[in-house]
Amino acid sequence: MCALCGCLDGDEHWTDAVARKGVFTRNDDPARRRQERARRVQVANRVLKLYGLRLSDWQGASFLLATFTGKSEIVGDLGHLWAAAERLAGRSCDPLDPELLARLDADG
Amino acid sequence: MVDAAPAFTPVTLLTGFLGSGKTTLLRRLLGDPALYDTAVIINEFGEVALDHLLVERLDGETVLLGSGCLCCTVRGDLAATMRDLHSRRERGTVLMFRRLVIESTGLADPLPVLSTLRADPVLRHHFRAAGVVTTVDAVNGLMQLDRYVESMRQAAIADVIALTKTDIADDDAIMPLEARLGTLNPQAPVLRVADGPLPVNALLAAGRSPFRAIGEPDGTVSHSKARAFSIIVEEPIDWSSFGVWLTMLLNRHGAKILRVKGLLALRGEARPVAVHAVQNLVHAPTHLETWPDGERRSKLVFIVEDLDPELIRRSFAAFARLGVAGTSALVSADPI
Numbered sequence: 001m002c003a004l005c006g007c008l009d010g011d012e013h014w015t016d017a018v019a020r021k022g023v024f025t026r027n028d029d030p031a032r033r034r035q036e037r038a039r040r041v042q043v044a045n046r047v048l049k050l051y052g053l054r055l056s057d058w059q060g061a062s063f064l065l066a067t068f069t070g071k072s073e074i075v076g077d078l079g080h081l082w083a084a085a086e087r088l089a090g091r092s093c094d095p096l097d098p099e100l101l102a103r104l105d106a107d108g
Numbered sequence: 109m110v111d112a113a114p115a116f117t118p119v120t121l122l123t124g125f126l127g128s129g130k131t132t133l134l135r136r137l138l139g140d141p142a143l144y145d146t147a148v149i150i151n152e153f154g155e156v157a158l159d160h161l162l163v164e165r166l167d168g169e170t171v172l173l174g175s176g177c178l179c180c181t182v183r184g185d186l187a188a189t190m191r192d193l194h195s196r197r198e199r200g201t202v203l204m205f206r207r208l209v210i211e212s213t214g215l216a217d218p219l220p221v222l223s224t225l226r227a228d229p230v231l232r233h234h235f236r237a238a239g240v241v242t243t244v245d246a247v248n249g250l251m252q253l254d255r256y257v258e259s260m261r262q263a264a265i266a267d268v269i270a271l272t273k274t275d276i277a278d279d280d281a282i283m284p285l286e287a288r289l290g291t292l293n294p295q296a297p298v299l300r301v302a303d304g305p306l307p308v309n310a311l312l313a314a315g316r317s318p319f320r321a322i323g324e325p326d327g328t329v330s331h332s333k334a335r336a337f338s339i340i341v342e343e344p345i346d347w348s349s350f351g352v353w354l355t356m357l358l359n360r361h362g363a364k365i366l367r368v369k370g371l372l373a374l375r376g377e378a379r380p381v382a383v384h385a386v387q388n389l390v391h392a393p394t395h396l397e398t399w400p401d402g403e404r405r406s407k408l409v410f411i412v413e414d415l416d417p418e419l420i421r422r423s424f425a426a427f428a429r430l431g432v433a434g435t436s437a438l439v440s441a442d443p444i
Contacts, residue, residue: 012226014383015351017392024381024393026347039348046430047352052443078351082359089443095356095427096419099444104426 013077015040034060044081050103051089055081113197114206116236120312121221123212124243125252125259129272130211133243133301137209140308147205149189183220186210187228194234207312208235217258218265219387226389237391241311242266246277246302249285253292257413260334263289264366264411265386266296268311274302294336295369295409334366337417339424341406344375346431353427354383354390357420362388364415370408371396375431380404 012018019028026036037057044055048065058064058074065084066072073084085093094100124130131150137143196202212218218240225237242262245252249271252259263269269289274282282300289298299307350372358365368385372393380396410420 012232012392014390014392015355022394024377024395036348039346040351043346043348043352043430047356047427050444078355082356086359092360093356094360095353095423096361096415097444098419101422101426103444104430 013079015078040078044078046107047093047095047100047104048085050100051085051091051093053085053088113204113234117194117206117208117234118238119208119210119225119235120238121210121212121218121240122243123218123240123262123266124270124272125245125256125262128243128245128249128252129270129302130243133241133270133272134209134211136301136306137308137311140306142308142312143207143209145203145205146207146209147193147203148209148211149186149193150211183224186221186224187231190224190231190235191228194230207238218262219389222386223389226391239267239313240265240386241268241270242296243270243272243301244285244289244298246271246274246282246285246300250281250288253285253288257333260292261366261413263296264293264334264413266293268313269293269296269298270301270311271298272302274300276302291336292334293367293411295367334411334413335415335417336409336411337420339370339406339408339410339421341373341428344373345406345428347372347374347377347381349427349431350374352430353424354385357423358385358388358390361412361415364413365410366413367411368408371400371406372408373404373406383408 016027017023017025019025026032037060041055041057041063048055052068054066054068056064056066063075063077063081064072065075065081065088067088071088073088075081075084082093122130122134134148134150138146138148190208193202193205193208197205210221212221222237222240224231225235226232242265244259244263249259253263271282271286271289286298289296297310299310301307301311354368365385365387368383368390370383372381372383374381380399382394382396384391408424410417412420
């Protein structure tokens, strides 16, 4: 279900494409899928922490996005992550923000 | 042998500014024997009559929006018309069509049409987007591109640009327009369609044209507020970092990112992966069998509006480093 719209059988997100001929996805094998989800959480958290947020896998089906004070939202996929992050953080999450880029450069 | 419908019926979107010759082009296309099994959905019956077996009209302009989620935007009228066509085809009460052409209005934003194909739970199992053909008027095209943002956006998202009215325009007007279109949307072939045989195959192959990188490695070109530029990366890209970056970028700036088309050399993947986005709508990535130019490296072409290409490049690089850095960054940090 699309977490934003409440549409049943919602959109297939491009980062989680259903395995089928010609389509690139890491959903084609359970181990690769778990590995990709873990990696996605790790990478996203490097950005989200700068907004006071943390992402974790939720039962292998969704993700739990939470503030450091415990306010949380379930998000289905990366397509809905950033809108939820902006709601929880109460500010825009802009990957072109020079301050964010400077912090990422410093972290790297 | 009984004719069967294709597993996924290709849908070509025909768009273009007001008076740019969409319906004239459509009428000529439908006259070609190759399109005898094509169904057509148009927004209104205009002055150019369409003599075709299967023409459906959209009755409304209703756009049903989800609560703020662009990827779930469904044009209710379009979805209902397409479902009805599909249902009647299954029951054998209409021509066994194997292709669908949707003609949009001159001021339409094509995005809801494309998102309808993907978001509607019935349609997405039976139809697939085959490409966007945009008509551009050779006489007024330059003025329209400069003056009307709709015209510029329609050209920017095109897979193929059909240049119309070249029979009544001077070469002095056509050549600058072709050059402008080439810089605005370097991925799209520009075909003159006013005179001579219609390049039906090239138009129908919209969306399957080979990937062409531009201006390597620094190919920023400007077109009023719109810019096309490329990012070329020699090192393999981390798929997770790319997904995090592009979703974040499209969430904040999707309306200004008219087009993203690219080939990715991903870490852990031998074959190239093609990505293709129109504003917030990103198609499922696909595997290609071989590298088109024999060089294994990532190439992304962006067409953006009012965004700084250098900032996007810098952001891409910063996020790419997240995929190769160690885990030390997971320690807590003060929010920005």
